[in-house]
Structure formats: C-alpha cells, structure tokens
Amino acid sequence: MPFRSKLYEMPPRAALCVVLVSSVSGCTSIPLGEGASLGSYAGMTTSGGTLTKAKLRVEAAPVLAARTARIVPTSVQLRGGSTFDSKDLALVSNTIDRTLCTGLSDRFEIVGPNQSADLVVHATVTNIIATNQTAAAGSTVASIGATVALPVPIPRLPIGLGGLAVEAEAVGSDGSQKAAMLWSRGANMITTRARVSEVGDAYSLSSAFASDFSRMLVKGRDPFKGMPSMPSMQRINASLGGKPKYDACTAFGRAPGVTGAVAGRLGLPPRWTDKGATAPQ
Incomplete structure (x- = not known):
C-alpha cells in the first residue's frame, strides 16, 4: 500500500509520528569543514543537535563581559567556486x-x-548545496494539495534537498578571537519548507545558523545545550518585519514578515519578498 494511503488510515497523532521519523533519514548531508576566514581553528569541540553539525569554542568570561557588538557583513567563499546568482x-x-x-x-x-x-x-x-527547483516545485504542489485532506505535515520529496555551511567568529577589542563556530545543516523533508530557488534551502537555513551563533554569544556557552528559551519581544517584532531595536541593524533591511511566511508556504523564491540590505555591503 502506498505510504500516503497508509497515513490516511492512521489516527492523526500516529500519522504525525510516522512523518517525523521518516524525515530523519530524508535530509541532505553537508560536510563540516574548515574554510579560511577564521583567525584560529584551534580548541574547538564537537557539538550540534539532531540536524546540525557544529564545532565551537567560546571564552565565557570576556564574551559575557562585552556590552557592544559590531557586525561585519557576511562573506561568501564557497569551496570550489560558485555558479549561483550573485543576487x-x-x-x-x-x-x-x-x-x-x-x-x-x-x-x-x-x-x-x-x-x-x-x-x-x-x-x-x-558551502551551499543547491536546491533542485523541479523537485521543490513538485513538493510544494503536493503539500498544498494534501493539506486540506490530511491534518498532519506532508513531507517534501526526498530528492534535491539543499544545504548550508557557515563559519563565524567574534573578535575582542584586543584583536583576539573570543568565540568561533563551524556550522552545517542540510534541509530535511519536514522542517525545511521547499522553495523554488537554487538557494531556497540555504536561505531558510541561514537564519538557523545566525540564531545559533548569536545565542552562543548572548549566553556565553554552547547554544546546543540546555533548554531553549522563549523569543524576546524585540525578536518577535523584528521577525514580523518591524523596526529593529538598534539603528545599526537597519542596514540589513527588514524581515519579509507575514508576506514572506505566506510566500514560503507557497514555495516562492526568496527574492520575490525579501528586499535584502538597504545599504551597500
């Protein structure tokens, strides 16, 4: 019997469990490797979660003592070069x-x-693993068509999933590295919504990396350990497209908010709703 037919015959809670279990194997594997942008790669320990691979180090005392931060715009140095559109x-x-x-x-x-x-x-x-746009379009059509009939998430097609790898560091006023992270995650069938763009999955995963790294600096510890905390009101406001807390953040533009969320559900390319940075990077 086809997998989807079996889901229809199950109670909603049981069907949801089957979907979640199947998604664990339905994800892209992306290597966790060193680039060339960090001041040091020494002293990192392996961390991460169920879906995320990571290595990190953080000096708690100086990080927690810091009160101001400046963000240098993110660079792109893809291993083996790039065939992606610059926009x-x-x-x-x-x-x-x-x-x-x-x-x-x-x-x-x-x-x-x-x-x-x-x-x-x-x-x-x-590193960016491209999303297969044809597979993403098929997943979107299937998901929209089945949502009304089946009250559980419909997994993406387990082909053409993309991925993202990023490295980052925080350097103190004395010029020495205070924290660093290597991070990679592949898209999976259930939690990464398909978008018809070569960078659709990388775009979705980019905010996950930034949340992990910023949480490490805010807490001064491994962000993958301990219980997750509720988002602050300023983060909720920003995610909905509101004005950021500090003027320095306006250079990176506002989040697409509700419009972007709807576009994501419809599988539309990120560039259709995200206006990007407001200042040259």
Whole structure:
C-alpha cells in the first residue's frame, strides 16, 4: 500500500509520528569543514543537535563581559567556486547578518561600521548545496494539495534537498578571537519548507545558523545545550518585519514578515519578498 494511503488510515497523532521519523533519514548531508576566514581553528569541540553539525569554542568570561557588538557583513567563499546568482547569494548572506543583528540585540548594543565595539562579529558562507527547483516545485504542489485532506505535515520529496555551511567568529577589542563556530545543516523533508530557488534551502537555513551563533554569544556557552528559551519581544517584532531595536541593524533591511511566511508556504523564491540590505555591503 502506498505510504500516503497508509497515513490516511492512521489516527492523526500516529500519522504525525510516522512523518517525523521518516524525515530523519530524508535530509541532505553537508560536510563540516574548515574554510579560511577564521583567525584560529584551534580548541574547538564537537557539538550540534539532531540536524546540525557544529564545532565551537567560546571564552565565557570576556564574551559575557562585552556590552557592544559590531557586525561585519557576511562573506561568501564557497569551496570550489560558485555558479549561483550573485543576487541570491546576497540574500543568503544578508539574512545571516539581519538575524545576527536581531539575536545579538537581546543583550548587546549593536553599533555601526565605523564605531568601536567590545566584539566584532563576522561570518563566512563556505558551502551551499543547491536546491533542485523541479523537485521543490513538485513538493510544494503536493503539500498544498494534501493539506486540506490530511491534518498532519506532508513531507517534501526526498530528492534535491539543499544545504548550508557557515563559519563565524567574534573578535575582542584586543584583536583576539573570543568565540568561533563551524556550522552545517542540510534541509530535511519536514522542517525545511521547499522553495523554488537554487538557494531556497540555504536561505531558510541561514537564519538557523545566525540564531545559533548569536545565542552562543548572548549566553556565553554552547547554544546546543540546555533548554531553549522563549523569543524576546524585540525578536518577535523584528521577525514580523518591524523596526529593529538598534539603528545599526537597519542596514540589513527588514524581515519579509507575514508576506514572506505566506510566500514560503507557497514555495516562492526568496527574492520575490525579501528586499535584502538597504545599504551597500
């Protein structure tokens, strides 16, 4: 009997469990490798979660003592070169910056590019696995068509899933590295919504990386350990497209908000709703 037919015959809770279990194997594997942008790769420990691969180090005392932070726009240094559209890459890197700025605003005062800061934060995209646009379109059509009939999430097609790898560090005012992270995650069948764009999955995953890295700096510890906390009101406001807490964050533009969420559900390319940075990066 086809998998989907079996789901229809199950109670909703049982069907949901089957979908979630199947999604664990239905994900892209993306290597966790060193790039060339960090001041040091020494002393990192393996971390991460169920879906995320990570290595990190953080000096808790100086990070927690810091009060101001400056974000250097994210760079793109893809292993083996790039065949992606430059505008699409700019959206991925800017989403990292925008999410970093929002996340760090929970504890730090974010200052502009010409101001001194206790911590200078910089990320580099090192690898992107392209999303297969045909498979993403098929997944979107199937999901929209089945949503009304089946009250559980419909997994994506387990082909053509994309991925993202990023590395980042925070450097103190003395020029030494205070925190660093290598991070990679592949899209999966259930939690990464399909978007018809070569960078659709990388775009979706970019905010996940930035949330993990900013949480490490805000808490001064491994962000993958401990219980997750509720998002602050300023983060909720920013995610809905509201004005950021600090003026320095306006350079990265506003999140697409509700319009972007609807576009994501429809599988539309990120560039249709995300206006990107407001200032040259």
